[in-house]
Amino acid sequence: MSNFYQMTLAELSAMLQAGDVSSTELTEHFLSRIRQYDTALNSFITVVEDQAMMQAAAADKALNSGAAGPLTGVPIAHKDIFCTRGIKTSCGSKMLDSFISPYDATVVSKFKQAGVVTLGKTNMDEFAMGSSNETSFYGPVKNPWNTDTVPGGSSGGSAAAVASRLAPAATGTDTGGSIRQPAAMCGITGLKPTYGLVSRYGMIAFASSLDQGGPMAQTAEDCALMLNVMAGFDEKDSTSLEMGLPDYSAGLENSIEGLRIGLPREYFDEGLDNNVRAVIQTALDQYRGMGAELVEIELPNSGLSVPVYYVVAPAECSANLSRFDGVRYGYRCEDPVDLYDLYARSRGEGFGAEVKRRIMVGTYALSAGYYDAYYLKAQQLRHLISDDFKAAFENVDVIMGPASPGPAFNLGEKAEDPISMYLSDIYTIAVNLAGLPGMSVPAGFVDGKPIGLQIIGNYFEESRLLNVAHKYQQHTDWHRLIPEQYK
């Protein structure tokens, strides 16, 4: 049995370019791993074997004719929030259980153009609303490191699939931590880019001013390869940024001697699990050993990020999800008696409890007489939160801290208590509110459960984040570890 699954995207790509393996062999290899392991993990909602094999054959042709790009022929998985033409795109919801997308998201078409093979669509919290993958209509995903625990969320399927090496890499989206928190809990590397860097076209909207797609992979080097494909201006996304882009792989090897790392006092307070603190401290010591300087900083308004988020995100979701009306696509109730009944029952039956909670919070916050007290107030605080980061980045190059206050929690542990679930994103949410890029990098274990180091950068500093993460990964091997039962 070959060991392709133990290899990174960069390594697989090199083998493909050298002709040491074909895309067909690789695609077969990962499809067979999905068949073997995913019944237990539930990380995929849809696997597209036939289409993947056709894409692999086309990639092999391109490789043989010298028309291949850096990622041609590698297979990856897409979070089921990205529309994929001709393939079911459910967003983890009963509402879209029968939705076969008539078009591709820009991210999906960019990967197609790059010759990347799609293995399937990964499980996720319903409409990306959740931090544990338990709100999915298709059932929870199990964390490959400990199947009694959650993989994190909302990109939990992508994280679990990469952690168990059912796919060498996957796409994810991050509205309040949905790439970084599951990446941390599953021991993989994830990057949430600057807001506006990756097109949101065809990425089913949750909270439009916060949503951002990004790569989830084994290494920072692989995230760079993926970001090279994903990033870029798209006229179909009204908030896409028109700007020149670097080669994200180019600066990976830069020295980090003299790097100034800011440590926000608020990210290391009493809310942080002590074992997690120890893991993060060890990683910071390693950075110091590599020549970086640790600087204590303050983000005084960061304590407000969860309250602010739970106004902004529900308000935007209540507006975005109003498009699900049982008329144009998606679930429709049986025998509606009138138009109101059609709307209310289609939505009441098609959405799960967490989605309904958030739509109602948002509807309330935006309703007549409450707008100023909630949405306007939240958008003002957002400015203050963002200004905290601006001030911090005048003195430091990157900010580091934990990605999550604890390791993966047990399935069911927080499912009945929305507030405790919301607080598991306490260290990730501010980054989305400010629109900054952030990463999670595997940094160790607590009781056999992976811990992620979060690295936050200034706007458009993805290259620096990837460089800083890559240097750490050259000194550590946490990112190379695979749970025993998937070897």
Next chain:
Amino acid sequence: MSLDTDDIKSIAKLARLKIDEADVPLYATNLSNILDLVEHMNTVNTEGVVPMSHPLEVVQRLREDTVTESDQRDEFQRVAPATRDGLYLVPRVIE
């Protein structure tokens, strides 16, 4: 901030969500707890702070007013629950 069961019913109606009668008390508890969490916003005075509309302060991009999309009605209606003759079907709205 505390919401009672009547509040939940009126919010659900505004949001066009049918909620089972039996679930209303739990939604009232959950939503009240969320609003309590949100209350923390009031610990900070934001008088005079400009509300943030885009993290990078960019303005809305406009495009030329020209047709860019082709007619894909048939394809889009293939995913619709009920259509006839190119029209979406809904319950009768005019008696």
